[in-house]
Each structure stands twice: as structure tokens, then as C-alpha cells.
Amino acid sequence: MLRAVLLASALLLAPIAATAQDFSKVEIKTEVVTPGIAVLFGAGGNIAVSHGADGTVLVDDQFAPLTPKLEAAVAALGATPVKWLINTHWHGDHSGGNENFGKAGAMIMAHDHVRERMAAGQPLRGDTVPPAAKEALPILTYHDGISLHLNGDTLRVMHAPHAHTDGDSILHWETANVFHMGDTFFNKVTLPFIDLESGGSAYGLLAAADKVLALANDKSVIIPGHGPLASKADLAAYRAMLAEVIAAVESAKAAGKTLEQVQAMKPAAKYEVKGGFISGDAFVAAVFSSEKGHPKGMQPDRSKDVMGAKGAAEHDHGGGSHSH
Numbered sequence: 442m443l444r445a446v447l448l449a450s451a452l453l454l455a456p457i458a459a460t461a462q463d464f465s466k467v468e469i470k471t472e473v474v475t476p477g478i479a480v481l482f483g484a485g486g487n488i489a490v491s492h493g494a495d496g497t498v499l500v501d502d503q504f505a506p507l508t509p510k511l512e513a514a515v516a517a518l519g520a521t522p523v524k525w526l527i528n529t530h531w532h533g534d535h536s537g538g539n540e541n542f543g544k545a546g547a548m549i550m551a552h553d554h555v556r557e558r559m560a561a562g563q564p565l566r567g568d569t570v571p572p573a574a575k576e577a578l579p580i581l582t583y584h585d586g587i588s589l590h591l592n593g594d595t596l597r598v599m600h601a602p603h604a605h606t607d608g609d610s611i612l613h614w615e616t617a618n619v620f621h622m623g624d625t626f627f628n629k630v631t632l633p634f635i636d637l638e639s640g641g642s643a644y645g646l647l648a649a650a651d652k653v654l655a656l657a658n659d660k661s662v663i664i665p666g667h668g669p670l671a672s673k674a675d676l677a678a679y680r681a682m683l684a685e686v687i688a689a690v691e692s693a694k695a696a697g698k699t700l701e702q703v704q705a706m707k708p709a710a711k712y713e714v715k716g717g718f719i720s721g722d723a724f725v726a727a728v729f730s731s732e733k734g735h736p737k738g739m740q741p742d743r744s745k746d747v748m749g750a751k752g753a754a755e756h757d758h759g760g761g762s763h764s765h
């Protein structure tokens with residue numbers, strides 16, 4: 442059983458960091474952002490810890506085998522055990538510890554589509570991720586967002602529609618002036634991964650960057666999904682890169698060029714990161730295939746979905762008239 446869990450985790454890790462599959466060797470590094478908020482770097486997505494008199498909030502939880510190390514890192518901050526856990530999106534390098542933390546009593550929160558995709562199982566980069574255990578599923582879900590009033594701050598959790606996936610949350614601690622953008626922001630470590638199969642889109646990614654740029658100032662600290670802590674200027678540079686590649690791909694497409702022809706023009710080459718897991722060609726392909734509005738993504742059979750046709754139409758899986 443443990444072996445199966447490790448294997449499943451390793452498969453999920455592969456697209457993010459193929460070298461880090463031996464979790465016993467992973468060291469959790471803690472960086473204090475501001476009193477009461479820290480970031481844990483290990484294997485997988487960057488984790489935020491928000492702690493204080495009211496309790497501890499964890500944002501993302503990497504992979505299941507790392508849970509004890511993460512719990513130790515939380516304790517080392519002087520924080521109490523995790524009471525609330527927020528997933529920025531469903532990918533296993535951000536939600537792999539859910540079952541452990543859920544069983545330990547944490548209340549797991551995420552966007553509606555995170556729960557739906559985890560519950561149903563999901564294709565991802567050539568693999569199929571099986572349905573998650575019940576204890577791993579978010580029990581408190583939201584569509585547009587949710588606010589937590591804790592530890593002397595207001596934490597706004599805002600949905601960023603159809604960006605990295607269709608279930609992304611962006612977090613803003615208003616008083617601390619700290620953001621966590623999940624995988625809507627890859628900072629310096631690779632070109633962005635846009636999960637089209639999960640309803641992601643380059644246009645939503647651009648909108649997510651704009652949403653945070655509008656709220657941030659020069660003193661803001663921005664936690665990306667992967668990579669080092671960022672400033673507003675770092676995010677602005679990322680946003681400019683996105684806009685430039687999108688514009689180049691759009692104009693080539695409008696001129697009738699095929700994907701292969703657009704890739705041959707290398708519009709993202711100068712932004713490629715050595716060792717990054719998304720190449721310029723892969724990023725251009727994702728931009729080329731990105732839809733505006735509400736891309737549906739590739740989803741498991743939902744014909745047995747309890748929501749039924751009416752509920753599904755009111756939801757935003759491709760519902761043309763639904764607006765966010």
C-alpha cells in the first residue's frame with residue numbers, strides 16, 4: 442500500500458521535478474516572510490504557513506511521504522498543528538498530503554473544481570490520476586472565493602478562472618501584504634505549465650497576474666507555486682512575457698500558420714529556463730491551444746454526476762453565458 446502511494450506520488454512529481462523522487466532525502470527549508478507567515482520549500486509546490494493565536498493555516502501540502510517533515514517544520518515555527526488547509530489547485534504536488542492532514546483533523550478548503558477533479562480522477566500529462574481518498578477531498582469548497590479572519594489578518598482567497606487549471610485560488614493576506622499565487626505563477630524556474638486538460642488557459646493565466654498586480658505594491662511579497670519568493674516587479678516581468686508570447690502566437694495564428702510553423706518561429710525561446718520542465722515549444726503549444734472564456738478541459742465521464750444537466754449548465758464547465 443505504501444509502495445503504491447509512493448509510486449502514485451512519484452508519477453505526479455515527474456512533471457514538476459523528476460529528480461526529487463526519493464522523498465527520504467528531501468529537506469524542508471523554511472523561509473520566514475513576515476512574523477506569522479512562512480514559506481516551506483521541499484519537493485513540489487511552495488507551501489505557506491500562516492500561524493498565530495487563532496491557529497495554523499497551511500496552503501498546499503506537497504506529497505504524502507513529506508507530511509511528517511512538514512509537520513515538524515510547522516512545529517519548529519512555534520505554530521500549533523494545522524487546523525485549516527487550503528489547496529491552490531488539485532495537482533498532486535500541491536495536494537498530495539491532503540489525506541494525512543485530513544485524517545489528522547485539518548479542515549481542507551479549495552475551489553469547487555478541485556474537489557470535483559480529485560474525486561473523479563483526472564488525466565494529467567499522459568497519465569491518469571486515480572480518484573483521491575475521501576479524507577483527501579476538500580470538505581469546504583467555494584466558487585468565487587472565501588475569506589478567513591484569523592491571526593490579526595484578513596486572508597482573501599480568490600478564484601482565478603481558467604488559468605493554470607479551472608480550480609486555481611490566489612491568496613492575499615491583506616495586512617501582511619503577502620500573496621500566494623499557486624501555479625498561476627512559476628517564478629524563474631520554468632516557463633509556465635498550463636494544464637489545458639484541467640480547463641487551464643493562457644488567457645486566464647494573464648488575468649491572474651493582472652489581478653495580483655492590481656492589488657500589490659512595491660512592498661508586497663509574492664509566493665509563486667514554484668521558484669523563489671517574488672516581488673511585484675518579478676510578477677510584472679512574468680506578465681509581460683505572457684502577453685508577448687500570447688500576442689506573437691495570436692498574430693501568427695491569424696496569418697494562418699500551423700502550430701508547427703508557430704513553434705518554428707520560437708516566440709518563447711528567449712524566456713526558456715535551462716532545466717525547466719516546460720520547454721518553449723511546449724509553452725507555445727499550450728498558448729496556441731488556449732481558449733478564451735470557459736474552456737471545458739478534458740474530463741472524466743460526468744454522465745452520472747449528481748448535479749445533473751441543470752446543475753451542470755449553471756456551473757461553469759464551458760457554460761457560455763456564465764460569467765465570473
Ligand SMILES: [Zn+2]
Nearest residue numbers: 530532605624
Ligand atoms: Zn500545478
